[in-house]
Each structure stands twice: as structure tokens, then as C-alpha cells.
Amino acid sequence: MSTPPAGSGTNLDPWYDLYAERTSGLAASEVRALFAVASRPEVVSLAGGMPFVSALPEDLIRAAFSDVMSSQGPTALQYGSGQGVPALRERILDVMAEESIHASVDDVVTTTGSQQAIDLVAKLFLDPGDVVLAEAPSYVGAIGVFRSYQARTVHVAMDSDGLIPEALREAIAREKAAGSTIKFLYTVPNFHNPAGVTLSADRRSEILEIARSNGILVIEDDPYGLLYFDAPPPPPIRTLDDEGVVYLGSFSKTLAPGFRVGWALAPHAIRDKLVLAAESAILSPSSFNQMVVNRYLETADWRAQIDVFRGVYRERRDAMLEALTEHLPGLTWTNPNGGFYVWLTLPEGLDAKQMLPRAVTELVAYTPGTAFYADGGGRNEMRLSFCYPTPERIELGIRRLTTVINGEAAL
Ligand code: PMP
Secondary structure, three states: OOOOOOOOOOOOOOOHHHOOHHHHHOOOOHHHHHHHHHOOOOOEEOOOOOOOHHHOOHHHHHHHHHHHHHHHHHHHOOOOOOOOOHHHHHHHHHHHHOOOOOOOHHHEEEEOHHHHHHHHHHHHHOOOOOEEEEEEOOOHHHHHHHHHOOOEEEEEEEEOOEEOHHHHHHHHHHHHHOOOOEEEEEEOOOOOOOOOOOOOHHHHHHHHHHHHHOOOEEEEEOOOOOOEOOOOOOOOHHHHOOOOEEEEEEOOOOOOHHHOOEEEEOOHHHHHHHHHHHHHHHOOOOHHHHHHHHHHHHHOOHHHHHHHHHHHHHHHHHHHHHHHHHHOOOOEEOOOOEOOEEEEEOOOOOOHHHHHHHHHHOOEEOEEHHHHOOOOOOOOEEEEEOOOOOHHHHHHHHHHHHHHHHHHHOO
16 A cells, blocks of 8 residues: 655645645534534533424334335335436425425436535536525525535525515626626525525515526525424415526425435426436435335325424424523524524624633533624624424523623623
8 A cells, every 4th residue: 555645735634735626615514513512411502403303203214114125125225216216206296285386296306415406506507716696694504515616605685584685686786797607596585594584475576586687596495494383484486487496305304304315396407417417426316215205205194294393393483582582682583483593693792603612611502603604704693593402401591691692791
């Protein structure tokens, strides 16, 4: 075996000089680095976005595994189609119909979670230097993907009704005037991660119109749409346009992220390229996992199970909002009607990232706002997740957080 060459870079990694340029954007996400600390049992973690999988009917899932093995074992253990298992793609149409999306099974591509779909779309469209428009703040996992393709994420302001159309127009005009190539708008319209807000119906059509008239594709990422607590959110942007929108769905929040099964619904031409890109990346998504998910959907009352999740998360959202109202009345936060997240704004001058070690000492963790910006924004903001801890632990966590914030504010 040859000895690795001594790297001449500043890094101790002997292979430092050989990495592709695009890897310079690869950094451990602030969220990921937090997991180790936040998973200590004494810490109340309001940091991660882990679905509460203990609410699932374990017996039905075990039965789905066993049915797949006994009735279709050799197929489940084999390579499959790059586009995904046809029976599951058919069933995904039923899931999307819950959100009023009507589509052809041919246009559905199953993926290894919607995270892979984001990666594939980025791979298809982004050249170095291209611009992606995204909400301010935006999903940390998408920002990381865009960075890894050397694209620039340009944030567009949002308010309690989601992305602001006027701010989108201004961002497009500014970037075009600067000679940038804008490839797509990446948006999470429902129960936004991390902001917790939902895009209003009027804005959905206005934003689509702006994108269309500027020749910009819309990537609509919707893992939380069915997890509403009161009324359902407005129909997805995809219901307004078959050709200009790539819609991304996932079973991670409505079933379980461990299956790693998500999907993309794309216009025909993009769909063909997505399948080719998926085949080159992974040959085919896991046949076994797709077949188990399909069997679960076939045998379980999955709609009722989503209702169970809604109840669990609604109670936790209530606990978080009540605790914030009681303990931090001087601050502002968003009021999510679904999903997993509340976005909290601290007094100007406080730095959520700097404050985190003190918070961990007080046995509470959150995700600093800067994780959700590509441009250093969000210093006095943080994401609080209510999906995983019990209501009692959420109350305790907010009390601990209050001690930390009040301590900082008094400095
Ligand atoms: N998009 C958003 C907005 C998310 O919150 C997540 C998960 N946190 C994903 C995509 C990725 O989900 P998955 O790959 O598990 O489907």
C-alpha cells in the first residue's frame, strides 16, 4: 500500500489537495453537531426535527415487513426500477390526493427521502455561481445541497403569511440586474421549516405567476402539509401548474424517516432526467423499503394514523406556545398551524449561537437561527422544535431557556 501524500494545505488531512473544489462548501451542519449534545437524556432538546415515531402502530409495521418477505421476498431483495416501485408510486397518488394534487403515476419518482430529491434537482439544474431563491430563513438541508453544487442561495423575506411576493420581485430584479442566472425558487409553503408559517392561498398564485413570467422553476418542498392542527393549508402550488413546479413529498413525517422514502412529482421532461440522475447516483431506491411502505399503506388506516400524529403535535405546539406566552411575554415568535417548528426572535443584540453553550449548561438545546441562512443572517433568532419532547418537557425546556435569555439580556 502506498503512503498517502503529505498535503500542502493548512488541513492535517493528507488528501486535502485532492478534494474537488465544490467540497469547500461542505461543512457539518450546526444542527448535526448539536445532536450529540442534545441527545443526552437530561437535556430538553428543542433542537432536532425528529418525528415522534413511538406513536406508530409497531405491530402493523412489523406485519408489513413480514408480509413483504413472505409474499415477495426475492423481488424485495432485488435491484428495482430507478423510478421506484410502481405499486408504491400508484399509492403515492392517493397520498397526494389528500392535498388535492391530481397527477399521473408516470410523473412520480420515488427517492431516498425528499432530501435526495432536493439533491437530484440541484444536480440537474445548478452550475457553479447560479442563484437559488429561498425563503429567509430556509431549510438547512437544502441550503447545504445548493452550496455543495456551488450555487448561491439568495434569501427572500417572509412574514406570517409566508414568502412576500414583492420581496421576490425585488430579489429577481436585483439579481438579474447584477447578471446572475436564477435557476429556481425553493420554497416550503406549509408549516415552514424552520419558520413555522404557511404561505397564503393568494400568495401561492402570485408567486407562481412571478416565477412563470421570469422563467424560473418552482421547487415546492412539502413534507409537512398533511400535519395540520386546525384547517388544512391551501392547496399546493403544484395544483395551479403542472409544468412549472417540481413537487417534493416524503413519508418521513407522516410515517417514519427510517424508511428513507420520499418522492418527486415532476413535469415529463424533468422527470426523465430525474430518473437518469437517480440511476447514476444510486441505481434504484431500496426496493425492500418501498415495498414495506406500500404494504403499510395497503393494510393500515394511514389517514387515521396521520390524525394521531396531528393530535400529538397539536398538544405539543399548544404546550410550547403557552409556555412562551407565560415565560417570555416580551419576545416575538411564530404561531404554527401545523408541522414541527416555532421561530423565536430574541432582543436585538443577543446572539443565539453564542448563547447555546450556556443553554446546554442549563440543560436545554435549540437550533441557532444562523443555521438557516446562507448569508450569516439570523443571529438573534432560533428554531424551537416541539415534535419530540412531551408537553411537560417542553414547558420545562422553555423555563430553562427563559433563565438563559434573561441572564443574557441582563449582561
Ligand atoms: N425538506 C424539509 C423542509 C425538511 O424539513 C426535511 C426533513 N427535516 C426534508 C426536506 C428531508 O426529509 P426526508 O429526506 O427525510 O424526506
